[in-house]
Amino acid sequence: MSSIQYLPGKEPDPREHRLIFKNIDRSGWDASIDCYLKDGGYEQLKKAIKLEPSAITNEVKASGLRGRGGAGFPTGVKWGFIPPNNTKPVYLICNCDESEPGTFKDRYIVHQDPHQLIEGMVISAYAVGAHVAYIYMREEFPEAAQIIEKSIADARAKNFIGKDVLGSGFDLEIYVHRGAGAYICGEETGLIESLEGKRPYPRIKPPYFPAALGLYMAPTIVNNVESLCHVKHIMEMGSEEYAKLGSPRNTGTRILCVSGDVKKPGYYEVQVGKITMGELLNDVCGGPLDGRKFKACIPGGSSSKILRCDETFKIGRGDDEKELSFFDIPMDFDTMAACGTMAGSGGVIVLDDSRKMSWVLNNINHFYAHESCGQCTPCREGSMWMRKISDRIVEGKATPEDIKTLEEVAYQIDGRTVCAFGEASSWPVEAMIDKFRDELTSETSEDNEYLSEEAQKQLKYISQ
Numbered sequence: 001m002s003s004i005q006y007l008p009g010k011e012p013d014p015r016e017h018r019l020i021f022k023n024i025d026r027s028g029w030d031a032s033i034d035c036y037l038k039d040g041g042y043e044q045l046k047k048a049i050k051l052e053p054s055a056i057t058n059e060v061k062a063s064g065l066r067g068r069g070g071a072g073f074p075t076g077v078k079w080g081f082i083p084p085n086n087t088k089p090v091y092l093i094c095n096c097d098e099s100e101p102g103t104f105k106d107r108y109i110v111h112q113d114p115h116q117l118i119e120g121m122v123i124s125a126y127a128v129g130a131h132v133a134y135i136y137m138r139e140e141f142p143e144a145a146q147i148i149e150k151s152i153a154d155a156r157a158k159n160f161i162g163k164d165v166l167g168s169g170f171d172l173e174i175y176v177h178r179g180a181g182a183y184i185c186g187e188e189t190g191l192i193e194s195l196e197g198k199r200p201y202p203r204i205k206p207p208y209f210p211a212a213l214g215l216y217m218a219p220t221i222v223n224n225v226e227s228l229c230h231v232k233h234i235m236e237m238g239s240e241e242y243a244k245l246g247s248p249r250n251t252g253t254r255i256l257c258v259s260g261d262v263k264k265p266g267y268y269e270v271q272v273g274k275i276t277m278g279e280l281l282n283d284v285c286g287g288p289l290d291g292r293k294f295k296a297c298i299p300g301g302s303s304s305k306i307l308r309c310d311e312t313f314k315i316g317r318g319d320d321e322k323e324l325s326f327f328d329i330p331m332d333f334d335t336m337a338a339c340g341t342m343a344g345s346g347g348v349i350v351l352d353d354s355r356k357m358s359w360v361l362n363n364i365n366h367f368y369a370h371e372s373c374g375q376c377t378p379c380r381e382g383s384m385w386m387r388k389i390s391d392r393i394v395e396g397k398a399t400p401e402d403i404k405t406l407e408e409v410a411y412q413i414d415g416r417t418v419c420a421f422g423e424a425s426s427w428p429v430e431a432m433i434d435k436f437r438d439e440l441t442s443e444t445s446e447d448n449e450y451l452s453e454e455a456q457k458q459l460k461y462i463s464q
Contacts, residue, residue, distance in 0.1 A: 013268060013284045017245065019253050020229045021269045023113045031147055033154040036115040042160055044235040048123045049168040056127035060231060062239035064251035069095055069186075069224030070301065070345040072333040075231075079128050079221055081211035088218040092130040094121055095191060095224050096137040096144075099183045100301035101367060102347025105255040105267055106225035110137075110144040114151040118174065120228040122160060123235060125172050128221050133174045136191050139181040149176055183371035187419045188222040189214075190373065201375040202419035226255060247273030250332035254343075258285050260350035261292065273335070278327030281350060292352040296435070297326070299336060300344020302364050303424035305431035313339040341431070357436040358443050361429065362390040368425035376417040382409050383425045398444045407433045 010025035012018055023029050023039070036042070048056055061076030082090060094117070098106040109117055117135075125133050137145055152174050156162045163171050177195055184190045189203035192215050207213060214220025230252060234242045243251045250272040259265045263286030270280075281287070281294060288294050294309040309326045315338035316322055329335055336343040351360060369387035374380040389406045392398040410429040413422045433440060 015275060015279065015284055016269050017253050017271050017274075018269045019233045020109065020116070020226055021255060021267065023116070024108050024267075025112070029112070031112055031114055031151065033115055033151065033158065036113075037158075041115050042119055042155075042158075044232050045119050045122050045160060046166060048235050049126060049166055049170060053127045053129060056123060056231075056235070059234055059239045060127070063230075063234045063242045064239075064246075064249065065227065065230050065234060065242075066250070066333060067224055068226035068230070068254055068346070070100065070303075070342075072343060075223065075227055078211060078223075079124075081209065082128060082219045082221070083212055086219050089132065089216075090128055090130045091215045091218060091220040092121065092125045092128060092133040093188075093191065093195070093215065093220060093222045094133065094135045094228055095186065095188065095222055096135050096141070097179050097186045097191060098141075098225070099138055099181075099186050100303065100345045100347055101364075102257060102259055102298065102301045102349040103345040104257045104259075105346065107141060107144055108267065109225055109229060110141070110148055114148050115155065116229050116232060117148075117225055118151055118155050118160070120230070120232040121174060122155075122165065122172060124221070124223065124228055124231050126165075126170055127231075130221070131171050131173070133172060134195060134215075135174065135176045136179060136185070136195060137176055138179045138185070145176055145178060152176070182373070183367075184373040184419075184421060187421065190419065191222065192220065199373075201373055202421070204418055246271045247330070247332055249334055254346055256280065256331065256346045256348055258348045258350065260348075261289055261294075261352035261355070262350050263287055263289060265350075270331070273330045273332030275331055276327060277329045277331065278325075280331060280348070282327070285350075288352050292354060294350065295353045295355060296351045296357070296360075298347075298349040298351075298428075299331070300342045301347035302349065302367065303427060304336075304344045305341040305427050306435060307339065307341055308435050311435075315339065356394075356443075357432060357439050358390065358393045361432045361440075362387070362394045364428045365390045365425075368421075368428075372421065372425070376422065378413045378416045379422045379425065382413040382422075385409050386425070386429055392448075393440060393443055396443065396445070397448055399446060399448045400441050400444050402444060402448075403433060403437065403441055 005027040007025050007027055057079050065075045066072045067075055121133055161172055161174055179185050185194050185200050187202050188210055190200040194200040210220040210222055245252050253269050254272050255267055255269045257267050296306050296308050298306050313324050333343045365387040369383040372379050372383045386409055389402050410426040413426040
């Protein structure tokens with residue numbers, strides 16, 4: 001990668017290790033298939049198509065690749081969940097419904113390096129035995145849809161897609177399905193319902209685990225854009241070399257999307273767990289804005305729990321227990337979880353001391369109240385009530401009792417819904433109150449007696 005030249009002002013930070021973003025903002029690069037082929041494109045497909053499908057799955061398992069869409073589940077293990085005695089068609093779905101606030105990586109891949117995604121998809125489809133694959137793309141990506149449609153057509157013309165791919169006897173068609181701009185379609189079973197032409201109500205798991213009962217009640221593998229791109233690089237490097245990147249149980253690279261109150265927001269591809277919060281925010285992103293201090297950070301997209309920048313965390317057990325400051329946290333899946341939050345989709349939202357936490361919380365609550373699919377009563381009603389209570393806080397019309405009510409409503413949603421949207425909407429509230437209770441309470445007044453009574457009525461209703 002050292003010989004690669006990038007556009008002026010778009011050069012990677014020296015701490016980055018670019019695999020997936022190798023060609024993003026690259027000088028002289030374009031999204032055409034000819035450019036991709038000149039750079040060695042589709043060579044890994046040519047090698048993979050000569051292997052047994054199980055050999056590819058085993059390589060992905062051995063690499064330790066974990067899903068980059070948010071959950072961090074091992075990709076190769078997910079592929080292995082397809083029933084061994086299956087007689088139904090198998091489907092592969094690329095989740096390109098990038099809608100987690102704070103996350104903006106997948107769109108760059110589709111815009112600037114679409115054939116990397118297509119090559120990763122074809123290899124993955126061959127590995128899991130899928131002859132039909134879909135790219136589920138959110139409606140807000142109109143240009144990306146045009147780019148990927150053309151790229152699929154160009155790949156088909158070269159026999160990388162279609163009948164008898166590269167003379168291997170393997171057939172594969174890839175279709176683009178446009179979503180309608182619903183956040184809930186980022187959840188894999190909600191996405192599947194939408195793809196089938198229905199209202200995107202997530203399915204109950206069990207029994208509807210997609211690898212067993214997915215699209216059209218057939219085995220279905222749903223992977224994120226970034227995850228599928230990694231498959232190509234695992235085949236190129238070999239699982240052993242790939243697993244040397246990153247840290248144990250957190251291998252490879254991942255793309256972090258940094259937004260908010262830093263001098264250099266943007267996207268950065270780093271080895272998982274090889275960079276700390278402090279190194280990312282202070283060194284790579286240039287530190288806080290002039291005259292400001294870091295106050296808090298939402299590390300994995302808006303659904304992850306907020307962390308204070310002045311707190312410490314105890315992780316590990318027994319002799320392995322250690323204390324970390326916020327700035328010493330390695331950015332990997334397991335350490336983030338041990339600190340009470342999650343790495344999620346890699347959307348790092350930074351907040352400095354100019355931000356009022358009531359405004360931040362209200363902004364998040366408005367998003368989730370709007371995006372609830374409405375299937376589950378606790379989520380449908382609770383997300384709306386949380387929004388109304390946080391509205392009162394920012395308007396200066398709340399009482400201290402409203403803070404308690406807001407917290408209780410969040411806990412009534414948590415764990416009581418079909419899909420993880422309930423947690424996505426309640427975790428930010430729970431964490432914000434836990435970490436900034438005094439600040440939120442300071443914006444309330446005991447004099448708002450009517451509103452306090454109204455809040456209690458709401459809590460009593462949702463608790464029944």
